[in-house]
Amino acid sequence: MTNLRSWFASELTSQTPPHLTAPTTHDVIVLPGSQLGLGSLFRSIAGPGGTLLIESPTYWGAIIAARQVGVRLVPVPTGTDGPDLVALDRAFNDTGANVFYAQPNYANPTGAQWSPSTSARVLEMVRDHRAFLIEDDWAHDFGITTDATPIATRDDSGHVIYLRSLTKSVSPAIRVAAVIARGPLRRRLLADLQAQSMYVSALLQAAALEVVNGPGWQNHRRTLRKKLRTRRDLLVNAITTHVPDATIAAVPPGGLNLWVRLPDEVDLDRLVKDTESKGLIVAGGDEWFPAEPAGRYLRLNFAGPEPAAYEQAAVLLNEALTQQ
Numbered sequence: 001m002t003n004l005r006s007w008f009a010s011e012l013t014s015q016t017p018p019h020l021t022a023p024t025t026h027d028v029i030v031l032p033g034s035q036l037g038l039g040s041l042f043r044s045i046a047g048p049g050g051t052l053l054i055e056s057p058t059y060w061g062a063i064i065a066a067r068q069v070g071v072r073l074v075p076v077p078t079g080t081d082g083p084d085l086v087a088l089d090r091a092f093n094d095t096g097a098n099v100f101y102a103q104p105n106y107a108n109p110t111g112a113q114w115s116p117s118t119s120a121r122v123l124e125m126v127r128d129h130r131a132f133l134i135e136d137d138w139a140h141d142f143g144i145t146t147d148a149t150p151i152a153t154r155d156d157s158g159h160v161i162y163l164r165s166l167t168k169s170v171s172p173a174i175r176v177a178a179v180i181a182r183g184p185l186r187r188r189l190l191a192d193l194q195a196q197s198m199y200v201s202a203l204l205q206a207a208a209l210e211v212v213n214g215p216g217w218q219n220h221r222r223t224l225r226k227k228l229r230t231r232r233d234l235l236v237n238a239i240t241t242h243v244p245d246a247t248i249a250a251v252p253p254g255g256l257n258l259w260v261r262l263p264d265e266v267d268l269d270r271l272v273k274d275t276e277s278k279g280l281i282v283a284g285g286d287e288w289f290p291a292e293p294a295g296r297y298l299r300l301n302f303a304g305p306e307p308a309a310y311e312q313a314a315v316l317l318n319e320a321l322t323q324q
């Protein structure tokens with residue numbers, strides 16, 4: 001591949017069935033990380049004062065970006081198989097929204113992956129409502145027991161806007177991502193992005209391209225898969241063994257996080273502070289809810305540097321819980 005835009009396009013093309021028209025290099029805009037793309041997409045599609053349907057829970061950075069743009073967030077409950085389809089359809093009907101932001105593969109924070117039938121139904125719904133799906137495929141390279149098939153590969157009518165990031169799978173030092181959008185929206189988006197950051201350094205793009213084109217890339221992805229599996233299983237085992245009050249609704253098929261439910265009476269802020277004072281950093285789940293949290297949750301990351309410490313971390317977490 002001769003340039004990074006072509007590489008991003010080819011990633012979708014390779015998974016697109018032959019009867020559908022795949023995106024081309026022309027449809028790709030390279031971004032300095034996908035976080036910038038989120039704000040730009042929310043501004044270009046919903047616009048200030050407009051409505052954005054959003055999974056709940058979802059990525060806190062998307063919630064912040066949407067609030068900064070001034071869009072109204074309408075949460076759609078999401079679970080281990082993806083969004084509640086009845087609630088999604090109702091939300092489209094009740095609000096007249098023209099956009100739904102979602103993470104069909106290995107969502108942050110839950111790690112959930114939508115089933116093929118849920119993905120097909122959401123695509124159908126988005127088309128029926130003449131709306132857009134913003135598919136944030138940030139964890140494309142973090143499959144553990146499954147692979148990620150983007151919904152964008154099942155759409156050639158321009159209803160799916162696709163975001164893919166390399167900042168975590170290549171390196172945080174190479175902050176590069178892409179948005180793939182077809183039709184008039186691409187032009188609007190490009191104008192908005194250029195107003196903020198003009199373009200992404202050619203040097204950075206060349207560095208990213210060298211990595212993903214290089215002989216080590218597929219090997220790196222395979223190694224990542226194995227490492228994530230080991231870490232995920234270690235963490236699940238540590239939590240199940242040492243934190244009897246914690247519930248894991250589903251072991252994630254991919255991603256970097258374990259989403260753990262705690263009893264409703266837990267004081268989450270206090271728990272986070274208490275664990276921090278013991279040297280254990282955990283993320284309280286409230287920030288991942290665009291409105292009222294559906295319960296007390298923790299997001300436990302298993303990408304960190306010390307998997308050997310998970311057992312001890314689970315013991316510390318349980319101590320902090322039982323001291324409440």
Ligand SMILES: Cc1ncc(COP(=O)(O)O)c(C=O)c1O
Binds near residue numbers: 032059165177
């Ligand atoms: C779901 C999701 N989308 C987007 C981003 C932003 O990624 P980037 O580093 O490409 O800006 C993140 C970062 O954690 C994320 O979790």
